[in-house]
Amino acid sequence: MNTVVPDEALVERTVRGDTRAYDELVCRWQSVIYNLVYRMLGKEHEAEEVCQDAFTAAYLNLKNFRRESKFSSWLYRIAINLSTSHLRKRQRTPTDSLDEMTERGVSAEIEAVQWNLNGGPSVEARLLERDRARHVRRAIGKLADEQRVVLILKEYQGLTFKEISEVLNVPVSTVKTRMYAGLNEMKRHLNHAGLQGN
Amino acid sequence: MNCQQFKEKTLDFLYEEVSEEERQELTGHVQSCSRCRDEVNSLKLVRNEMAEWKDPAERAFPVAIPYPSPWSALKQWLVPGEWSWRSAASFAMAAGFIVLCAFSILGTEIHISNQGFEFRADLFRSARPRSNPNTSIDRGVISPAASSNQSISTQEVAGMIQASETRQQQLLRSEEERLVNQLTNSYRTQLTGLTRTMDSKHRLDLANIYDNLEQQRLADLQRIRLTFSSLDERTAQQAQQTQQLVDIIQKASYQPK
Numbered sequence: 001m002n003t004v005v006p007d008e009a010l011v012e013r014t015v016r017g018d019t020r021a022y023d024e025l026v027c028r029w030q031s032v033i034y035n036l037v038y039r040m041l042g043k044e045h046e047a048e049e050v051c052q053d054a055f056t057a058a059y060l061n062l063k064n065f066r067r068e069s070k071f072s073s074w075l076y077r078i079a080i081n082l083s084t085s086h087l088r089k090r091q092r093t094p095t096d097s098l099d100e101m102t103e104r105g106v107s108a109e110i111e112a113v114q115w116n117l118n119g120g121p122s123v124e125a126r127l128l129e130r131d132r133a134r135h136v137r138r139a140i141g142k143l144a145d146e147q148r149v150v151l152i153l154k155e156y157q158g159l160t161f162k163e164i165s166e167v168l169n170v171p172v173s174t175v176k177t178r179m180y181a182g183l184n185e186m187k188r189h190l191n192h193a194g195l196q197g198n
Numbered sequence: 199m200n201c202q203q204f205k206e207k208t209l210d211f212l213y214e215e216v217s218e219e220e221r222q223e224l225t226g227h228v229q230s231c232s233r234c235r236d237e238v239n240s241l242k243l244v245r246n247e248m249a250e251w252k253d254p255a256e257r258a259f260p261v262a263i264p265y266p267s268p269w270s271a272l273k274q275w276l277v278p279g280e281w282s283w284r285s286a287a288s289f290a291m292a293a294g295f296i297v298l299c300a301f302s303i304l305g306t307e308i309h310i311s312n313q314g315f316e317f318r319a320d321l322f323r324s325a326r327p328r329s330n331p332n333t334s335i336d337r338g339v340i341s342p343a344a345s346s347n348q349s350i351s352t353q354e355v356a357g358m359i360q361a362s363e364t365r366q367q368q369l370l371r372s373e374e375e376r377l378v379n380q381l382t383n384s385y386r387t388q389l390t391g392l393t394r395t396m397d398s399k400h401r402l403d404l405a406n407i408y409d410n411l412e413q414q415r416l417a418d419l420q421r422i423r424l425t426f427s428s429l430d431e432r433t434a435q436q437a438q439q440t441q442q443l444v445d446i447i448q449k450a451s452y453q454p455k
């Protein structure tokens with residue numbers, strides 16, 4: 001087994017001026033943070049921007065990082081705060097709607113090839129799947145900020161309730177209250193969209 | 199276990215954050231109580247629905263951290279802590295002293311005339327016969343062409359740095375473009391090859407294969423981009439360092455009339 005250097009040791013080295021240690025931290029957490037921010041914002045290119053800002057902000061504030069929490073919790077918190085303020089900024093300039101959220105994972109080239117298949121079963125299945133994904137994304141977008149954060153951290157980041165309480169700096173009971181309320185809101189929105197079977 | 203007790207543990211049960219003992223107890227209640235069973239099932243449905251929103255495609259985009267430049271590291275090393283007027287002054291004096299020493303080693307001549315000032319650094323003067331009247335220190339005797347051969351103006355140095363930097367960046371860019379084109383073509387060949395040899399049974403898997411290819415392509419592109427951006431950055435950094443050195447010399451050798 002190879003021994004993995006803990007995040008906190010890399011933080012220590014970064015503070016002492018070793019920029020490669022911070023590169024390692026970025027490498028370790030980039031996809032996790034990107035994922036989180038993407039779920040918060042629903043747009044890939046904006047998620048990239050905010051993710052970049054989060055790592056920069058963390059680097060510039062590393063001296064203020066209190067070692068009483070995990071580095072990852074602290075990084076999560078920064079990313080969440082930046083995402084929330086980004087959402088607020090977006091609300092103030094309502095140029096594009098949630099429907100315009102595009103998925104760049106599948107390129108136009110591939111879609112063109114799929115069209116050439118004259119609509120085989122897989123294409124239909126994929127279109128349906130994307131439609132459902134859009135409904136979920138929209139429903140999550142309608143949640144109150146604090147419910148959305150908890151739902152994303154739990155459902156997509158797989159954090160435990162204890163870990164979420166550390167990230168958000170609130171008691172576990174509060175986390176659960178928000179989670180429960182969030183799930184019920186989701187139930188309402190998804191039922192409304194007529195997706196939840198019968 | 200009653201319904202109230204179950205309700206307090208519903209979420210832990212739903213996300214399996216319970217001990218084995220608790221899990222059995224909770225499962226027992228769910229099996230016997232239809233109301234709690236309905237509640238748990240409806241929450242499970244929500245969870246299943248949420249799982250329809252899949253993770254975004256893995257993308258390793260470059261994250262650029264504003265690391266301090268080697269110059270500010272040197273500054274920090276020379277004068278640790280906050281940068282005050284006093285430390286700035288002592289730094290400037292030390293730098294000035296170093297520059298003067300460098301000038302005397304290089305045998306620099308600064309010639310001020312009404313056309314401005316001329317700066318001449320000559321490492322090889324000692325190898326030249328000093329007594330030769332043709333290369334006398336008297337600048338009036340040296341023709342303008344000869345003197346420009348021997349003296350290097352700071353503007354020229356800056357120009358040279360800029361030209362070399364531009365050249366290097368152009369080289370880098372064209373190389374990057376070539377690699378990216380090559381890669382794109384190779385993927386396109388793979389894609390069309392696949393489409394041609396496919397029968398209807400394989401159509402189901404096709405979308406997934408394309409996704410994987412696309413992800414691979416993005417990752418490869420990213421790797422190339424990262425390599426080039428770090429090369430690019432290094433070149434820029436070197437140019438900046440030289441520029442800063444030139445600036446210091448320029449400042450030090452400037453004397454108001």
Ligand SMILES: [Zn+2]
Binds near residue numbers: 200227231232235
């Ligand atoms: Zn019950």
